[in-house]
Amino acid sequence: MSHSISPIGHVRSCFKEKFAIPRQPQLAPAATGVLELLPPFDTGDAVEGLEQVSHVWLIFLFHQALEDKPRLKVRPPRLGGNQSMGVFATRATHRPNGLGQSVVKLEKVEPGRLWLSGIDLLDGTPVIDIKPYVPYADIVPDAHNAIADAPPSSIAVHWSDEALRQAHEHGLRLCQPVRELVGNASPRTRARPTRSRRPSAAMACACGTSTCTGTTPPMARSACWTCNAPPTETSLSPQD
Numbered sequence: 229m230s231h232s233i234s235p236i237g238h239v240r241s242c243f244k245e246k247f248a249i250p251r252q253p254q255l256a257p258a259a260t261g262v263l264e265l266l267p268p269f270d271t272g273d274a275v276e277g278l279e280q281v282s283h284v285w286l287i288f289l290f291h292q293a294l295e296d297k298p299r300l301k302v303r304p305p306r307l308g309g310n311q312s313m314g315v316f317a318t319r320a321t322h323r324p325n326g327l328g329q330s331v332v333k334l335e336k337v338e339p340g341r342l343w344l345s346g347i348d349l350l351d352g353t354p355v356i357d358i359k360p361y362v363p364y365a366d367i368v369p370d371a372h373n374a375i376a377d378a379p380p381s382s383i384a385v386h387w388s389d390e391a392l393r394q395a396h397e398h399g400l401r402l403c404q405p406v407r408e409l410v411g412n413a414s415p416r417t418r419a420r421p422t423r424s425r426r427p428s429a430a431m432a433c434a435c436g437t438s439t440c441t442g443t444t445p446p447m448a449r450s451a452c453w454t455c456n457a458p459p460t461e462t463s464l465s466p467q468d
Contacts, residue, residue, distance in 0.1 A: 235289070235354035236274075237265040239344075244351050260335075263342040263355055272339030279337045283361035284344075286330050289354045293321040306376055317375065331361055 241261040263286070265274070278284070301312040302320040315322065336343035342358070387395070 233356055235266065235356060236269050236358070237263050237355045239263050239286075239288070239347070239349045239351065239353040239355060241347060241349050241351040241353065243347075243349065258345070259347050260343070260345045261347045261349060261351075263344060263358075265340045265342070270340035275337055275339070275342065278334065278342070278358075278360065281334055281360040283331055284334050284342070285359040285361060286332060286349070286355055287357040287359070288328050288330070288349065289356060290321045290323060290326045290328050291352065291354055292350065293323075294326045295322060298324040304375075313375075327356070331366075 239261050240263075242259055264270075268274075299315055299320075299322045302315050302318055302322055303309050303312050304318040304320055306318075307313065315324070319328075321328065330348055332347050333345045334342060335345050
């Protein structure tokens with residue numbers, strides 16, 4: 229038996245390409261977005277009372293990872309991308325029905341719009357449902373997960389004066405806290421066993437924009453804040 233579902237809205241996110249997105253919600257508190265609700269949910273009636281809630285669960289579609297044939301095993305980035313595991317033991321984006329869920333902070337409620345932070349969602353993500361986060365029911369004090377038993381390590385970011393200046397300028401242009409997003413988010417793609425991590429790297433774009441420097445994995449990719457093109461990576465001497 230098949231069932232049909234329709235989005236109740238779409239997320240307008242600060243993340244315009246999927247390789248820049250944090251692996252989990254709340255890893256980048258500065259990451260913001262707006263959930264724009266579709267009719268008939270955009271009149272205000274459907275969100276009445278939601279102003280009493282600090283966080284919500286979003287049920288959404290991984291719209292850029294939908295596949296006709298379901299994957300039984302995946303290679304989660306958490307394990308370096310070189311070890312396969314059953315799809316139901318991971319939070320990989322390749323789900324049997326393309327569904328994902330994230331708990332995000334609710335900053336403001338307006339008729340037809342929810343202002344969010346701490347998101348891990350791509351711009352344009354279709355949202356299927358919203359549920360309030362209920363602390364006494366959603367927190368499991370004795371829960372454990374041997375696969376992901378601790379938060380991922382952060383990337384050390386060392387800002388030059390020029391990078392700080394550009395981050396400030398692009399932050400004003402984009403209305404986004406660029407420095408905080410770079411410092412908090414730690415996106416990674418699948419690792420490759422034939423390549424080792426470099427001690428330090430600088431990301432730069434063909435348009436001439438220089439960014440921050442820091443210890444980065446060789447396959448890490450984001451998008452240029454100026455032209456939205458993937459930057460290239462340049463080796464540096466190891467940081468002290």
